[in-house]
Amino acid sequence: MPEWKAPAPFDDADLRRSVTAVLDGGELPPIVQAGHPVLRARALPFTGQLSATELAGLIAVMTEVMRAAPGVGLAAPQIGVPLQLAVMEDLYEVSAENAAARERHPLDFLAILNPRYTPVGTATASHYEGCLSMSGWQAVVDRAIAVELRYDDDHGTAHTRRFSGWQARIVQHETDHLAGTLYIDKAHTRSLASNAEYSANWAHPDVAYARAKLNF
Structure with missing residues (x-):
């Protein structure tokens, strides 16, 4: 039997092929x-592998996919593109109780390249979250309440910006995707619930009831 070998990492040729497939897919x-x-x-970090027109086209497609899903964020790997790029936007209406419990405030559209986040302080918050790449499921994840995000915009300008509350959760979730990490890797697996069970039992502004009943 031949010796098993780990698959080669994605390279710039893979990136070009995947972007061409997305932009020419129709x-x-x-x-x-x-x-x-x-x-x-x-x-892959973005180092100029795509033209400005290609990058703008990819961001436009990702934005449309995110909004159609609907979701509040989408990373390029979620459409098969191995690039450190994500788009985020949270303009959905939520109840005042939900907004207060989750510190959820509107997030205007943002595209980020080569992002890196650092927790600000040690405080964390625990909430259910889902993922468009794990359709139909949700689980509780402990996340830093506030983070500092360093990223490049689509013009190559470097930025540093602080996010807190639900916005910080979105930032962490999408940036994690670019390192090959899914939310389930960090979740309390005993909290894992189908969307139907979540809606029936655990759709509360905080997770105290779910924590008590599911013992996590």
């Missing part, structure tokens, strides 16, 4: 699901 690309290798690899 329709919105599907969101790849857990088990797809691109979700478990560290995405």
Whole structure:
């Protein structure tokens, strides 16, 4: 039996092929699901592999996919592109109780390249979250309440910005994707629930009831 070898990491040729497929596909690309290798690899940093027109086109497609899902964020690997790029936007209406419990405030559209986040302080918050690449499921994840994000914009300008509350959760979730990490890797697995069970039992502004009943 031949010796097993780990698959080679994605390279710039893979990136070019995947972007061409997305931009020339003629329709919105599907969101790849857990088990797809691109979700478990560290995405390539953006170093100018794409033209400004190609990058703008990719961001436009990702934005459309995110909004159609609907979701509040999408990382390039979620449409099969191994690039450190994510888009985020949270303009959905939520109840005042939900907004207060989750510190959820509107997040205007943002595209980030080569992001890195650092927790600000040691405080964490625990909430249910889902993922467009794990369709139909949610689980509780402990996340830093506030983070400092360093990233480049689509013009190559470096930024440092602080996020807190639900916005910080979105930032962490999407940036994790670019390192090959899914939310389930950090979740309390005893809290894992289908969307139907979550809606029936655990859809509260905080997770205290779920924590008590599910023992996590």
